Amino acid sequence: MNQKVLAFLLPNFLFGMFLFGFFCKRQKNLTGVSPEPTENWLAIQSGRKNTLASVCLKNNLNKPRRELNSGVANQLFVEHKHKFIYCEVPKVGCSNWKRTIFLLQSDLNSEASEIEHDIIHHTSLIKRLASYPPALQQEFLSKYTKVMFTRHPLERLVSAYRDKLLHSEPFYSTTVANQIKAMFRKNKTSPGKVSFQEFVNFIIANQPHALDIHWKPMFLLCDPCNIHYDIMGKYETLGLDSGQVLKIIGAPEQLQYPSLKRYGSESRTNGYITLEYLRQLTSEQIEKIKKLYEMDFFLFNYTMKYEDYFSLNN
Numbered sequence: 001m002n003q004k005v006l007a008f009l010l011p012n013f014l015f016g017m018f019l020f021g022f023f024c025k026r027q028k029n030l031t032g033v034s035p036e037p038t039e040n041w042l043a044i045q046s047g048r049k050n051t052l053a054s055v056c057l058k059n060n061l062n063k064p065r066r067e068l069n070s071g072v073a074n075q076l077f078v079e080h081k082h083k084f085i086y087c088e089v090p091k092v093g094c095s096n097w098k099r100t101i102f103l104l105q106s107d108l109n110s111e112a113s114e115i116e117h118d119i120i121h122h123t124s125l126i127k128r129l130a131s132y133p134p135a136l137q138q139e140f141l142s143k144y145t146k147v148m149f150t151r152h153p154l155e156r157l158v159s160a161y162r163d164k165l166l167h168s169e170p171f172y173s174t175t176v177a178n179q180i181k182a183m184f185r186k187n188k189t190s191p192g193k194v195s196f197q198e199f200v201n202f203i204i205a206n207q208p209h210a211l212d213i214h215w216k217p218m219f220l221l222c223d224p225c226n227i228h229y230d231i232m233g234k235y236e237t238l239g240l241d242s243g244q245v246l247k248i249i250g251a252p253e254q255l256q257y258p259s260l261k262r263y264g265s266e267s268r269t270n271g272y273i274t275l276e277y278l279r280q281l282t283s284e285q286i287e288k289i290k291k292l293y294e295m296d297f298f299l300f301n302y303t304m305k306y307e308d309y310f311s312l313n314n
């Protein structure tokens with residue numbers, strides 16, 4: 001190839017690259033910054049809802065009744081300005097959702113990070129559906145956008161153990177821990193934190209309905225077979241799903257779902273950490289724990305073969 005040809009081709013090539021880059025950017029802006037939920041996201045939503053509906057039907061979980069179960073009404077938070085109802089599932093980004101609800105109703109007067117963790121959980125600044133009379137509860141449920149988030153049941157369990165039993169929150173690290181030690185230790189006053197094995201034995205010794213909300217099966221907390229959630233979010237796609245929820249309810253553009261976590265220096269419970277804990281269990285314990293969370297696996301399409309799940313997600 002002689003130099004003349006090259007001198008002719010090179011500028012053309014560069015100009016082509018320039019046009020190509022320009023075109024790609026345009027395309028990216030058209031699809032990426034779209035104010036509407038993308039088709040792909042909507043397709044995933046309808047997939048989740050279809051799975052849910054068919055598992056509900058198959059297991060006879062649809063129980064139409066007039067009044068809402070009071071335990072469930074207590075998990076639901078209401079935000080009137082944006083006609084929004086959020087079901088609280090602990091260990092699935094709920095502190096940040098409660099902060100967000102607070103900001104939505106207070107016109108963004110304070111930054112999410114300024115709202116202390118304990119305040120957001122103990123405050124009456126945000127309203128539970130249970131605090132309204134039954135007729136109003138039904139009205140809000142029929143008119144508002146209802147949202148629930150789920151997480152892989154075993155990752156949620158490990159996250160609850162790390163958060164409640166390894167840290168020193170008095171109720172859990174003393175009261176609950178002593179209850180567990182009394183059940184499983186010969187020497188009830190022996191020191192040392194409750195192990196993950198002891199924690200799991202304690203959970204499987206209880207009735208699912210009687211479990212603490214941090215480890216109660218998610219479908220019992222939010223009753224998704226009877227409350228028809230408009231959006232089924234997942235912790236695994238928390239940022240994306242939260243962003244779409246905020247768009248759909250018409251939140252102010254500057255409001256973003258925060259990514260704060262409580263113990264800043266510690267890593268979030270992920271698939272790797274979850275597997276480390278699961279390896280401490282016997283196969284019998286694993287079977288029992290899978291049985292306890294069976295409906296959560298089926299309804300929300302999580303795989304029981306946790307090795308597959310966690311290797312996919314890390």
Ligand SMILES: *[C@@H]1O[C@H](CO)[C@@H](O)[C@H](O)[C@H]1NC(C)=O
Binds near residue numbers: 029030033
């Ligand atoms: C993307 O498009 C919007 C209008 O649709 C425009 O306001 C914005 O500036 C564009 N962003 C970029 C990076 O080109």
Ligand SMILES: *[C@@H]1O[C@H](CO)[C@@H](O)[C@H](O)[C@H]1NC(C)=O
Binds near residue numbers: 048051302303
């Ligand atoms: C269920 O989850 C699997 C991945 O574990 C995914 O490939 C499949 O599309 C999901 N099904 C629905 C209906 O969302």
Ligand SMILES: *[C@@H]1O[C@H](CO)[C@@H](O)[C@H](O)[C@H]1NC(C)=O
Binds near residue numbers: 187
């Ligand atoms: C139980 O453990 C405590 C703390 O280690 C110890 O002081 C006590 O003697 C133990 N009791 C028995 C019966 O071993």
